[in-house]
Amino acid sequence: MARVEGTRSLAGPGGSPTLDEVARLAGVSRATASRAINGGNRVSSQAQTAVDDAVRALGYTPNPAARSLVTRRTDSVGLVVPEPDERVFSDPFFARTLRGVTRVLAERDLQLVLLLTRPGEEEARMLRYLRNRHIDGALVVSHHRSDSLADHLAALDLPCAFVGRPWTSADKVAYVDTDNLAGGRQGASALIERGCRRIATIAGPDDMSAGVDRLEGWRSAMREAGLATDAVVHGDFTERGGEIAATTLLERHPDVDGIVAASDLMAAGALRVLTASGRSVPGDVALVGYDDLGVAERTVPQLTTIRNPISEMAEQATRLLLQQIDGDSSVRAMRVIYPPTLVRRDSA
Amino acid sequence: MARVEGTRSLAGPGGSPTLDEVARLAGVSRATASRAINGGNRVSSQAQTAVDDAVRALGYTPNPAARSLVTRRTDSVGLVVPEPDERVFSDPFFARTLRGVTRVLAERDLQLVLLLTRPGEEEARMLRYLRNRHIDGALVVSHHRSDSLADHLAALDLPCAFVGRPWTSADKVAYVDTDNLAGGRQGASALIERGCRRIATIAGPDDMSAGVDRLEGWRSAMREAGLATDAVVHGDFTERGGEIAATTLLERHPDVDGIVAASDLMAAGALRVLTASGRSVPGDVALVGYDDLGVAERTVPQLTTIRNPISEMAEQATRLLLQQIDGDSSVRAMRVIYPPTLVRRDSA
DNA sequence: CAAGACCGTGGAAGCGCTCTCACACCGAGT
DNA sequence: ACTCGGTGTGAGAGCGCTTCCACGGTCTTG
Numbered sequence: 001m002a003r004v005e006g007t008r009s010l011a012g013p014g015g016s017p018t019l020d021e022v023a024r025l026a027g028v029s030r031a032t033a034s035r036a037i038n039g040g041n042r043v044s045s046q047a048q049t050a051v052d053d054a055v056r057a058l059g060y061t062p063n064p065a066a067r068s069l070v071t072r073r074t075d076s077v078g079l080v081v082p083e084p085d086e087r088v089f090s091d092p093f094f095a096r097t098l099r100g101v102t103r104v105l106a107e108r109d110l111q112l113v114l115l116l117t118r119p120g121e122e123e124a125r126m127l128r129y130l131r132n133r134h135i136d137g138a139l140v141v142s143h144h145r146s147d148s149l150a151d152h153l154a155a156l157d158l159p160c161a162f163v164g165r166p167w168t169s170a171d172k173v174a175y176v177d178t179d180n181l182a183g184g185r186q187g188a189s190a191l192i193e194r195g196c197r198r199i200a201t202i203a204g205p206d207d208m209s210a211g212v213d214r215l216e217g218w219r220s221a222m223r224e225a226g227l228a229t230d231a232v233v234h235g236d237f238t239e240r241g242g243e244i245a246a247t248t249l250l251e252r253h254p255d256v257d258g259i260v261a262a263s264d265l266m267a268a269g270a271l272r273v274l275t276a277s278g279r280s281v282p283g284d285v286a287l288v289g290y291d292d293l294g295v296a297e298r299t300v301p302q303l304t305t306i307r308n309p310i311s312e313m314a315e316q317a318t319r320l321l322l323q324q325i326d327g328d329s330s331v332r333a334m335r336v337i338y339p340p341t342l343v344r345r346d347s348a
Numbered sequence: 349m350a351r352v353e354g355t356r357s358l359a360g361p362g363g364s365p366t367l368d369e370v371a372r373l374a375g376v377s378r379a380t381a382s383r384a385i386n387g388g389n390r391v392s393s394q395a396q397t398a399v400d401d402a403v404r405a406l407g408y409t410p411n412p413a414a415r416s417l418v419t420r421r422t423d424s425v426g427l428v429v430p431e432p433d434e435r436v437f438s439d440p441f442f443a444r445t446l447r448g449v450t451r452v453l454a455e456r457d458l459q460l461v462l463l464l465t466r467p468g469e470e471e472a473r474m475l476r477y478l479r480n481r482h483i484d485g486a487l488v489v490s491h492h493r494s495d496s497l498a499d500h501l502a503a504l505d506l507p508c509a510f511v512g513r514p515w516t517s518a519d520k521v522a523y524v525d526t527d528n529l530a531g532g533r534q535g536a537s538a539l540i541e542r543g544c545r546r547i548a549t550i551a552g553p554d555d556m557s558a559g560v561d562r563l564e565g566w567r568s569a570m571r572e573a574g575l576a577t578d579a580v581v582h583g584d585f586t587e588r589g590g591e592i593a594a595t596t597l598l599e600r601h602p603d604v605d606g607i608v609a610a611s612d613l614m615a616a617g618a619l620r621v622l623t624a625s626g627r628s629v630p631g632d633v634a635l636v637g638y639d640d641l642g643v644a645e646r647t648v649p650q651l652t653t654i655r656n657p658i659s660e661m662a663e664q665a666t667r668l669l670l671q672q673i674d675g676d677s678s679v680r681a682m683r684v685i686y687p688p689t690l691v692r693r694d695s696a
Numbered sequence: 697c698a699a700g701a702c703c704g705t706g707g708a709a710g711c712g713c714t715c716t717c718a719c720a721c722c723g724a725g726t
Numbered sequence: 727a728c729t730c731g732g733t734g735t736g737a738g739a740g741c742g743c744t745t746c747c748a749c750g751g752t753c754t755t756g
Contacts, residue, residue: 016479016480016481018741018742018743019742019743019744020742020743028705028706029705029706029707030706030707030742030743030744031705031706031707031708031744031745032704032705032706034743034744034745035704035705035744035745038744042703042704042705043704043705044703044704044705047704047705059479061476061477061479061480062742062743063417063480063741063742063743064413064480064482065412065413065414065416065417065422065741065742065743066413066417066711066741066742066743066744067742067743067744068413068711068743069411069413069414069417069710069711069712069713069741069742069743069744070710070711070742070743070744070745071711071743071744072711074413076461079462088443089437089442089443089446089447090438090439090440090442090443090642091438092438094437094438095435095436095437095438098437099437102462102464109473111461111462111463111482112461112462112464113424113459113460113461113462114427114446114450114459114460114461114462115459116450116460125457128409129459131364131407131409132364132409132411132412133364134412134459239646240646272648298587298588300620366711366712366713367712367713367714368712368713376735376736377735377736377737378712378713378714378736378737379714379715379735379736379737379738380734380735380736382713382714382715383714383715383734383735386714390733390734390735391734391735392733392734392735395734395735410712410713411711411712411713413711413712413713414711414712414713414714414741415712415713415714416713416741417711417712417713417714417741417742417743418712418713418714418715418740418741419713419714419741420741
């Protein structure tokens with residue numbers, strides 16, 4: 001009992017208190033103490049309070065390693081970010097996602113492990129990490145076409161959920177996305193209804209599903225209206241990319257009277273170029289952005305844009321993941337698609 | 349031996365391979381296998397290769413829970429972000445920090461656990477988490493005055509390092525920072541040398557050490573030059589905050605001919621307001637920003653600013669943390685201060 | 697009033713790993 | 727020849743926890 005060995009600050013002899021000490025103090029067995037701590041099934045209220053008191057007195061917290069050794073759960077999930085470019089992190093999209101994820105995770109006292117992978121060996125390392133169940137599940141912020149993550153995860157039968165439709169194995173894993181096709185269409189339609197006739201688009205990168213789908217939506221709306229679909233330039237979703245794309249666009253098609261950009265940042269860049277070229281927005285050229293993550297309200301004029309409920313999407317993805325972790329296999333390949341909504345401001 | 353229970357995909361009977369299986373396959377004892385896997389001290393080259401082969405054949409990875417149960421290490425460090433406002437994440441400062449941290453961590457195969465705390469009970473929960481050694485150490489992105497994190501961490505004697513000087517217990521914990529005082533001074537000096545005489549500052553929040561120090565630096569340079577130090581407005585480091593501050597500033601002191609902003613984002617906001625008010629930059633009003641994290645190059649005109657080597661700072665902080673984890677107590681209260689450097693561009 | 701159902705409990709096994717310790721073996725020194 | 731330091735090895739004891747199982751007690755039910 002009276003182990004004497006270099007008393008640490010708090011918590012009696014030798015480090016943090018163990019279940020054993022709690023049990024002893026509460027006057028029950030380790031088994032009962034364990035039960036009391038984990039939800040208290042089959043525990044008399046008397047024992048329960050005794051244990052509760054002891055826990056409090058000792059400042060006890062279960063040793064997670066010991067626990068997960070036997071339960072085979074780690075109570076942590078990984079957030080996989082392929083290509084952790086600085087851009088990814090400073091992107092408001094990612095920030096919102098993180099917010100949604102942590103909100104849900106906090107409810108259940110789960111931890112978030114950040115798994116960043118640069119291409120190459122790093123990916124192998126992470127796959128090994130995932131394969132050996134160091135985490136209960138993985139949340140993937142899907143980005144580029146190149147990563148075959150979805151394939152691997154599907155093969156692993158590790159619970160996982162994607163934010164944004166994965167490029168491959170989209171039918172085998174759970175994911176949450178917005179209807180980017182409809183969004184692209186809405187952007188174009190808004191301009192068409194407004195009376196624009198020479199409408200261009202600054203599309204996203206063509207190795208990201210969001211980029212491709214939005215472009216396709218724009219195309220279909222344009223075709224339906226009998227308008228030309230040749231004024232297409234690609235950007236990389238950044239403000240700078242928007243500037244470059246807009247410059248190219250104005251060179252090639254100086255007669256544009258409307259532009260649909262696949263992200264607000266690109267729209268903001270385009271806006272700057274348009275203004276600099278002496279065109280008024282929306283007077284000479286009407287402009288529609290995409291995302292509505294804050295940027296859209298800070299431009300002059302404020303951007304008309306398509307809103308994505310990013311935070312909700314991330315929450316939903318996390319819920320989907322938790323359900324899988326809890327053994328509900330019915331959601332393994334579920335997809336949840338949110339509708340985008342047009343937000344009318346001043347640029348169109 | 350021949351456990352038969354729903355064979356999982358890979359790895360023989362019942363789940364992922366254990367050390368025991370590796371040992372058996374290699375024809376050695378568990379102890380030897382363990383040694384071979386962990387650096388191979390006192391292992392014959394014969395046994396070593398046998399184990400290596402077995403590991404490869406089985407696709408074995410040590411169970412981290414079991415391992416950390418006995419080693420008392422988790423091979424993961426926490427990144428504590430008090431107040432995980434969306435702003436924090438979308439801030440390029442944070443993005444750079446994260447990059448520096450992960451770069452160092454990757455070298456050692458350590459995992460990053462994200463610890464976000466909203467004020468209140470959340471903080472208690474995290475403290476409990478830290479206290480019970482679920483992680484080997486904590487990296488804190490210090491932010492606000494309110495959180496008494498440093499005090500608690502110092503009391504816990506859990507290895508930790510701060511990025512940015514903590515408000516309290518700065519003498520008890522390791523931290524990395526830039527010399528914000530010198531930076532503030534440099535900003536003011538640049539304008540003074542340029543010939544500005546009515547110099548204002550858009551300071552940061554006064555509950556963040558970076559905000560306070562930069563302001564103090566500005567003040568001291570101004571005093572030395574015999575200039576008035578009354579034109580001070582506070583902002584919250586955001587672009588919007590910069591706009592508001594600049595507007596107030598122009599109202600109160602329409603005669604300003606120079607402004608030092610405590611962040612590039614605020615400078616960008618101010619720039620917009622200045623331009624809108626018909627003032628040319630740097631012609632009528634010279635402007636200096638702070639941080640140089642990319643924003644400064646994207647404004648028109650590009651911002652003259654004070655550069656902070658964020659990434660290096662984060663790396664350094666991580667190294668400091670790892671040293672502590674490795675038992676080097678000499679760095680427990682070490683501080684590393686990076687010098688800021690003036691980057692001349694077009695706005696001043 | 698006996699027979700079962702059920703509840704709360706503690707003993708004990710074991711999760712997969714590391715690490716101490718004792719042991720066998722080797723070549724080198726006396 | 728005998729001891730000695732050194733080296734590679736395996737048996738075994740745990741790390742702190744959950745959980746199966748058996749057990750006594752109480753409460754129903756026929």
